[in-house]
Amino acid sequence: MKLVKFFKYSLPIGIAGIVINIILFVTNAYYELVVPVIENSGIEGGLFTFLDYLIYLTPCIFMVLFIAYIVIGQIYMKKVHLQVEDKANQDLVHKNREIQKVLDEKAEFLKHNYYTNCPNCGSARAENEKVCSFCGASLIIEENKK
């Protein structure tokens, strides 16, 4: 879940990062700020040329990194959203099954006619009872016995 925090705002952050690095690259601001440090450090020859290029291209490298950050972030967040949706759907299916079960039980209950008094012991039938609460005898009036 830490990755969610990291990628949540990858699009606005990534775009801001790209814009900033485009400005740094076009205006040469980063290069002009850092190159004097290298020049004053006494580095010469091939290493200087390499560092010179590296500093020149640093904003471009960051642009690529920010683009990757956006792309990976979008893919990752899409995946997370699908997982959340999937979980919600599973919960819904589960709830529907439970409701269907209750409805089935109710339908099964309403299918029968019931004695108002127990045919075995004569005690009054309480509401929603299928069997006598005193003696356990069935309170269902069988169709063929009517």
Ligand SMILES: [Zn+2]
């Ligand atoms: Zn009874």
